[in-house]
Amino acid sequence: MVSSFRLYIGGKWANSRSGETFSSLNPATGKPIASFQKAGEDDVNRAVDVAGKAQKKWKDVPAPKRGEILLRFAYLLKQHKEELAQTVTLEMGKVLTEARGDVQEAIDTAEYFAGEGRRLFGHTTPSELRNKFAMTIRMPVGVFGIITPWNFPIAIPAWKIMPALVCGNAVVFKPASDTPLCATKFVELLIKAGVPSGVVNLVTGPGDPTGTAIVKHKGVRGISFTGNRETGESILKNAGLKKVGLELGGKNGIIIMPDAPLELALDGVIWGGFGTTGQRCTAASRVIVDEKIRGKFERIFVDRAKRLRLGPGINPKTDVGPLINKAAVDKARRYTQIGLEEGAKLLCGGKPHGKAGFFYQPTVFTDVAPDMKIAQEEIFGPVVSIISVKNIDEAIDAMNSVRYGLSSSIYTRDINAAFRAIHEIEAGITYVNAPTIGAEVHLPFGGVKETGIGTREAGIEGINEFSETKTVYIDYSGRLQRAQIDAD
Ligand code: NAP
Secondary structure (H helix, E strand, C coil), X not given: CCEECCEEECCEEECCCCCCEEEEEECCCCEEEEEEECCCHHHHHHHHHHHHHHHHHHCCCCHXXXXXXXXXXXXXXXXXXXXXXXXXXXXXXXCHHHHXXXXXXXXXXXXXXXXXXXCCCCCEEECCCCCEEEEEEEEECCEEEEECCCCCCCHHHHHHHHHHHHCCCEEEEECCCCCHHHHHHHHHHHHHHCCCXXXXXXXXXXXXXXXXXXXXXXXXXXXXXXXXXXXXXXXXXXXXXXXXXXXXXXXXXXXXXXXXXXXXXXXXXXXXXXHHHHCCCCCEEEEEXXXXXXXXXXXXXXXXXXXXXXXXXXXXXXXXXXXCCHHHHHHHHHHHHHHHHHCCEEXXXXXXXXXXXXXXXXEEEECCCCCCHHHHCCCCCCEEEEEEECCHHHHHHHHCCCCXXXXXXXXXXXXXXXXHHHHHCCCCEEEECCCCCCCCCCCCECCEECCECCCCECCCCHXXXXXXXXXXXXXXXXXXXXXXXXXX
């Protein structure tokens, strides 16, 4: 018998109206770890209703006081860091050192946005008229639907829920069905931190109907979504005239120039390609390497990829954990087949691994043309494509040839090449001499092109997604002054 967990609505733990449940699995074994409620439309309606009422009071709590709750949450996360990290490894599969990083990112985010409670800056600017004052202030949006993926089951909810709360919104949170235990633990700590009843509500259940019901609900004023491109598109269609933030997929690349510090670049490609088993939106699934060093790079890279140790994330000797579920293994296998059919050369991996759990070998293809499917589509697994180029122009063209634009990187000692990459790569993030992964929470995070619709999370820009700007004019002249008409 596995433990069972409930929805959290209006300050109470409750079963779903239908009584239906689902299980989450340990991806290292394929066995169930706990059971959860499947929230239907009724449950979502209830959650949105109580969130709407609670938000009216929450928005009047002074922002610095809202920030204090976030700070308490950060302390609690620190206290429970190890236990939470173990839960992340158990339910999502990533190796324990990375799971600790996942929790640490939430701690950093909570601390950062706690401070925002004492800022939430607007602008002041001179008026064109005399004795008139002009400024902007930030307003909450209302009830936010927060819909998250499983790959950062603690950090991504924090990226969204921390700024949402500090800005005075209430939230209805639907986590991925693969990681509801992490979400439940996250919400338990928020309750302990003192979030008032109804301000945070947890509804577990499938994308459809649970997620769809949130997205379509008229009482929800904003949606913050992270997930794949196709789901993002459907959310945009269903949301109507809501404020929508979408953080979608990536097909990120690392350029390696002939003058690159090769050992450093290899460390970056191994970490960027196979860290989190390639299941990061910023994973480096393409390596764009100058033909002059391709042979040497390929030899060492493949040798290192073959030596990576696959296993359960809880084992300290493991380098690469399992994929999230069977569908992810099937997808990696399908793309391996596509790569072979397209004429790419498989250098290593290409097969599931082990008898239990959802493991896939670190896989490297070479002779990949930039327009092949394996170089264009997000596989979200440990599959790296090597693309050989003649010079920086070809490298940047290859980098920009995809529909996504999240993260990118160049390894070079040539300052001109580095600046060309910074200016010409179409991506929300460019690293120089570091891999495509490694976001810090006080800098904006997000992408261009089909990676999203221009919102940025984290950092000061993270506040924009969760607040509305109000423009305020105060005329203390005592007479009617007409903008653009009265000169003096
Ligand atoms: P997904 O299938 O789109 O799922 C994400 C969330 O959306 C889950 O909670 C899912 O619920 C829910 N959902 C599914 N269908 C829905 C619908 N019709 N309406 C409302 N909600 C719905 O994404 P994923 O495959 O789990 O996650 C991996 C993707 O996330 C990759 O593409 C990755 O690049 C992207 N990602 C992007 C970023 C970024 O910041 N740009 C960060 C991390 C991940 P269920 O789990 O119940 O299906």
